[in-house]
Amino acid sequence: MGWIARNSKGLLACAMLAPALLGAPAQAADDLKIALIAPVSGPMARQGDLMRKGAELAIADINAAGGIKALGGAKLTLLVEDAGDKVETAKNAAQRLVANRQGVVAGTGAWSSSLTLAVTEVTERAGLPWVTLSYADQITDRGFNYVVQTVPVASQLALNAMPTVLDMAQTASGKRPTKVAIISDSTAASQAFVTPLRDGGFQKLGVQVVADEVFTPPLNDATSMVQKLRATRPDFLLFYSTGFPDAKLVLTKMNEFGLGKGKLPTVTVGVQFASPEMLKAVGPELLEGLILVAPNWPSKSQAAALPGLTSRSGEPWLGQDTISTYGDVMLIRDALERAGSADGEKVMQALRATDRKDGPADFYLGDKLAFDAKGRRIGGAVGLIQWQQGLPYLIWPKDDAVRSPVWPKS
């Protein structure tokens, strides 16, 4: 005790200097924090990294444009919490966030729907406005007040995607497909998408399901499934795999059996199929012609609204994770401007009241950006992406597409 009393001045000076010595960021008192909860470690770390890039670019653009004008030009800073790859780690991240919430006005994340479900349990109780690109119906089925989904939910995506695919096939080839084969893994996400189509969805569209194979990941070999494709000769394949290795096994096996490279038109779900990693692992030949259903993807209007975003991101092309997170931050900015306050309730009211055809709406597919009473997206559209000559291009919606779809004529 005596030593402390003797050296109190020195200790005080050390305590004052410590933040600077430890490299703590200098931060104005009025700065506002935007939270990002995303998997920045573990097997999904790449997706979290892409989201972080989107958030950082958006915040840099907002600050460069003068910050939040309605709040005296307040600058934004990004607070990243690691969601990991498990529900528990995501929930812990959200709990850390709300425990140190000072200055946090809203957040976005957490990529996978299962992680987002856990995160929003915490943010809802804390009254923290949350914006997400996750599209499981359950996220906005729980009667929560502090969450909005910026892309169409899974059930809408499934039922809207297939008519869109059939229309596109007819437009591109002159013939409407009538036979489909389904290959899907047994995960909740896959089955949530496939079940409504299997249970009458395809029948209503006049499409006969000639093969329906469900596998439990990890897949050891895809021969039996691809052999069924050879035997049943569908007009197209609906393929939903959440696992990267399983996807590669099926695509490789299709090529081996003479069904690859677009010979059997294949429609799949999930932007992991359009990632640079997929291109590296599978190669452009096997991906050629593959069509992906995605809730968001860079479009003509996005490119016009913000030229140069791709080169600034350092990625070979932008995907859903980056563009959606960029859009989420822009949406929060828009809500802050309209709310004129950093109060959580007012920001959330402004988010729910969003009805924009420009501004943040440029970063999502669809004709407008608005939300219903549950917090679900109104005005969203299903995006179709196709691999053509080694790159994934938006081919639908037609008005926003950057390339025309390719569908075999025979």
Add this chain to the structure above:
Amino acid sequence: MTDLLPSLETVLQTLATGLLVGCTYGLMCVALGLIFGIMRLINFAQGDFLMLGMYFGLAVLSGAGLGATIGPLPALIFAGLAAIPVFFVLGWVIHALLLARIAQRRGATEGEAHQTQLIMTLGISLVLSNGALMAFGSTPVSLNVPFASQAFILDPLGAGDVLVFLNEARVLAAVAALAAAGGLYALLHRTDLGRQLRASADNPLAATYMGIDVVWSYRVTFGLGFGLTALAGVMVATYYPFQPYVGLDFVIVMYAGVVLGGLGSVMGSFWGGVIIGLVQQLSTLVLPLQLQGTTVFVVFLLILLIRPQGLFGRSVERA
């Protein structure tokens, strides 16, 4: 007849795939079976050894650029052959520095030594998988050799109605597996080294009295097991994308194959792996694909019910 043709094609295709897949499983199982059969060590790091073999294949073909320089097939053969000595040495070092030291600690009974070694292999597994995650990242990668998506097409009836596709990479992996398993059999049964290893397995005390260095035999065994697992890893990497946790996808198959073949029977482990591959594929002819894994374990349980010692295991306790 026309209606029967697709099912005949499907049966032949499934049978051929089952054999090819089974041979690769067989090699993985034989490596694990070797370690268990001779050292009586349950090696939790076996899946991670497989993963290291995969990354070794990637390093040789892509990292060192050998695939582009001498062509993918010669580069793959080189990688497979090089994997055995490289990982033999690594296994030797792991045994010398870690496993043997804790087994030889003063006052430990044989049972305690096995327990501590078992926990040590669990630790090695965690270190390897997490170390690989730090070194290689979590993004799945693959070798991307052209023959992974190409097939030898057989026309068994000669009329072009029934075609059987044999994936070239899997054929290569099966040939490597058969050669390695055959080589191991010859080593164990036709050489003095093999006799030493088998003697160390059968009765370590008597082997010691006969002048055999049992610890040295175990070290050779562990190195050989590691080398063969790495060879399997190189071959599997041609058609299976991998990341640091890929071992978990195969480790259950390895253990099931070893138990099915008969604990302690090295070559029985190979046939255990082949049977698992066959059952896995043939089950899809009559059952939904989702029950593939379940069928394997139902057959596994049925066989153990009839022959608790496994197909090729001995029914007596180790002397």
